[in-house]
Amino acid sequence: MTTGQKVSFQDIRNEVLARIQQRVWVPGSLLPTEHELAEEFGCARATVNRAMRELADRGIIDRKRKSGTRVNISPVKQATFEISIVRQTIEDMNAVYRYSLVHRSLNQAPAWLRAQLDLEDAAQVLHLNCMHYSDNRPFQFEERWINTAAVPSVVDADLTDTGPNEWLLTEIPFSNAEIAFTAVSADSKLSDFLATPTGTPLFQMERTTWFQDTPVTFVRMTFHQGYQMSTRY
């Protein structure tokens, strides 16, 4: 339903999407120009532009100067997952969050980690093992390495009450990261911490974080058995 007054960019976005879904405009075909659409909908070109830009961002259409706008032929769908801190995730499920620092040590970075983070040979890292509980049941086991050169203050940080993720966020907000998801088999350590038999398939997320080209941390988060990550699009 239009508001009756002006044509909103959402009206146009929805209408164009509807026409694509109803195959008025089929994949690969050329859509009218912004100018033509503006005329049809009786609005400014900027309004059409915003509507079309959103559809292009979603991968529905493909736009090129001069050649025009086409319905995307190979639909690359984008699934967006909201990655928040563990505490948030757990509290959002109305469960009680508990955190525990299991291990803490200051080491020379092992070779694989130096490669992963692109660190110098003598680089020092803070190695942490933590557990996150939801209603007192194991939720996630976190194994983390922090490049102390990037965050010197972490050496003196008290991480017994606050998890390293939350602590780092206060120091280094909005960094860049690379995330990877895998399935792993519970080894004896994971089996102990996550209270599940050895060999259980577990969902694992690895994340490498940089702050302005400086590698900050690498973390491996393994979730309890049966954990599922989902989203809509």
Added chain:
Amino acid sequence: MTTGQKVSFQDIRNEVLARIQQRVWVPGSLLPTEHELAEEFGCARATVNRAMRELADRGIIDRKRKSGTRVNISPVKQATFEISIVRQTIEDMNAVYRYSLVHRSLNQAPAWLRAQLDLEDAAQVLHLNCMHYSDNRPFQFEERWINTAAVPSVVDADLTDTGPNEWLLTEIPFSNAEIAFTAVSADSKLSDFLATPTGTPLFQMERTTWFQDTPVTFVRMTFHQGYQMSTRY
């Protein structure tokens, strides 16, 4: 580097982001109004608005009418994965794609599937098992159920050469979906098809697809051992 001429929304976006990362504006604090920023950068308010809107979309800042714009205090990061058709994924790795239809049958929908897709009791579904190979090595095992009421033509479709995903996309473009990722253990069937020992941890993706509120298909895709899904943000 600015282009020297006008101030672009990207310049503003980057500058604001930089100030947040450099803690000129710390999480929770109030940013200048659009009007003030427009004055500072010497541009129109619309330009500032676009820059800020992008930051808000990324979850960096939080905007509210009247109360203003604040640096987000609980950074909900969005990880975006590009979900394309299997063939595309494989060909993007410069590997040779091969597809094989393993099983095809027309059944009454089992109870769990009726629940999953919200189907009527007597609903009929096309049940398919397919394999996707990358350079002749098992890449993904696909188990799919299609609601024939939603796509009657699928019953007569020839799916021996083209995978059901690609076929469906030509019929029902740009539908809505819900995706879930999990880790599973290879049972004997998965073990056979994916050429991996029983008990191997495998990465699995389930997707339910609707077309305008009509449930279309439910698919379970299990990847070969060691498969990893990754992205940057």
Added chain:
DNA sequence: CAGTGGTCTAGACCACGGT
């Protein structure tokens, strides 16, 4: 070279939501 999308402007009105 010319057509199409990309962006910016200056101004306007509106909607939400604190005070």
Added chain:
DNA sequence: CCGTGGTCTAGACCACTGG
């Protein structure tokens, strides 16, 4: 009430790119 962001307009110039 009234400040702040949300959106639309009409017009302009620019950048890319296909012919």
